[in-house]
Amino acid sequence: MRALITGGAGFIGSALARHLVGQGADVLVVDKLTYAGHLSSLEPVAKAANFAFAQIDICDRAKLGEAFAAFQPDAVFHLAAESHVDRSIEHAHEFIATNLVGTFNVLEASRAYWEALPQERKQAFRVLHVSTDEVYGSLGADGLFREDTPYDPRSPYSASKAGADHLASAWFHTYGLPVLISNCSNNYGPYQLPEKLIPVIILNALEGRPLPVYGDGGNIRDWLYVDDHVEALCLIAAKGEAGRCYNVGGRNERTNLQVVHRVCELLDAHAKKASAHKELITFVADRPGHDRRYAIDATRLESELGWRAGETFETGMERTVRWYLDNESWWGPLRKAGVGVKRQGLLK
Template sequence: MTSWVAADARVLVTGGAGFIGGCVVRRLLSEFGARVFNLDKLNYASDLSSIGEHANHHVLRVDLADAEATHAAVKQADPDLVMHLAAESHVDRSIDGPEVFLASNVCGTFHLLQAVRAHWEELPEARRDRFRFHHISTDEVFGSLGSEGYFSETTPYDPRSPYSASKAASDHLVSAWHHTYGLPVIMTNCSNNYGPWQYPEKLIPVVILKALSGEQIPLYGDGQNVRDWLYVEDHVDALILAALHAEPGSNYCIGGNNELTNKQVVEAICNLLDQRLSQHTSHACMITKVEDRMGHDRRYAIDATLIRNELGWAPRHTFEHGLAKTVDWYINNLDWCKRVAALSGFQGQRLGLGPDKR
């Protein structure tokens, strides 16, 4: 199989100023010496400080909802590989305002596919053979599991939130462009990511920052919703392996094999903070149950057997190790948290109660 890796490889990463995308960009720059074109609309959750200055890093401020700008950006990047991570991704925000999720995740993916298809069809044969379009998606497209079973590459789609429905639609578009037009695509669906540099509206940073500020720590509903936690660097290991070695048309599910209830995650964070910070009472005393998310999926869990067997991937971090590194990072980077929160206007307020309760 030919590979996109070459001395002059050009990689277009969409959403490269986001949490996972930034980690992908850092890895491409440090390990491959590729020219990375970072296409990002630079919205409230975007931040480039994790990447820093690099001669091979080129930022393209483009909203994929703008078809003309997207075509121009793809032409400028002239990529050998596209890694499509750009997406509105917070379920709570999709409940409050679903329109932007359709514009970004559905229409944006359509515009990107059209631009990339035109680019791919015009490439000389050698570059065309090694070209790949890697679409990064989520396990949430599969819906909600009961107490048993796992998501896999053959699980039927059953999205339950505006966010997951928009991602499911984008997955189907990517699959259709492969089957109809022959575009050489790879698709991966991952479980819940966590780690340094994650925007402070997601569960783990919310809990850390609420606890550090002495505020009540919100726990949705009964706290028994289960997620499969995946350290972001382990996820990027899998993404790079897939981009390097997966055959066109391949689909892999990527999970950390760390099933925990939200309550267990929150309590684990409190325990780590108790160990690191001296105070008279445990941080767990601040845990407060709040109204549950609308349509809150009960359990996600991934069977990652296929990517383990075919590509040799396995996570390098236990949840305990990854969470400890994450907690330490946030303790030592409170200035970054305050800065991105101030730029976005997010001050830890509750989201996802629906438009009538905002």
């Protein structure tokens, strides 16, 4: 397979690129290299003969078209997106530009390329638009997000992703472009930018900084180890039905406070200090519009395509904490640059 990955220098995109290169696929990563995209995340595969990189903004339609024409992909994995809720509260315009206009450009570049393919390759071509469970809004104490759950986004980020999902669906129904959509729960694992909850807690704890917990810490998320998500994406692209959506979740619901406590326990075991790390926990003002609970029903993916998450929350967290302990060379420069040090997303 020849796979073009947008946003392939980001957290999930780089994990996908590393996996596909390791599987022998020819991979082209397209990334603008904003604050969230780092070539260091691709360093393990950077010298591979079956890997290539192009610094392209997905809002540049002409450059996208040139990349398609030169690389001739069999599949497009569209992961390029602004994805941090706190940032979206302060800089909503960037989310509209990348997540909506950028997705439009990716779909149009894919369509123009797909329509010119010979019939056999045209039938095999796929575009996988990778989205989030946040488009569904907030759950109560019970229930799960299904593929037919009505959309109810609550933040500029989730609203822009919901709009992108609708564009992807429209390009399938209107133009016949073989698009699939995946909606995943909260990812975690190696190479995650230290502005998201788990790496922030790990690195703040190592540095003796306060461990910020929004509100009462009772917001619930379904946690998915990034490599399990990557396996799901490859399966959906290979065997999924065009025009369908597939929810990807780890079936690992935890409150934010439970997550923070688990990180502290692991650090107490692997990076002992004079006092327990949990003593650094500090409750801070909640995020505006903070959804209370997300939980994914991954039955369609599990029953139709046979996917199963390989990591439990316990094993995935152990691997994640150990990775950050062993890889200061990756996250150190980001912390020195201020990534994840100052809180964002508070209304002025």
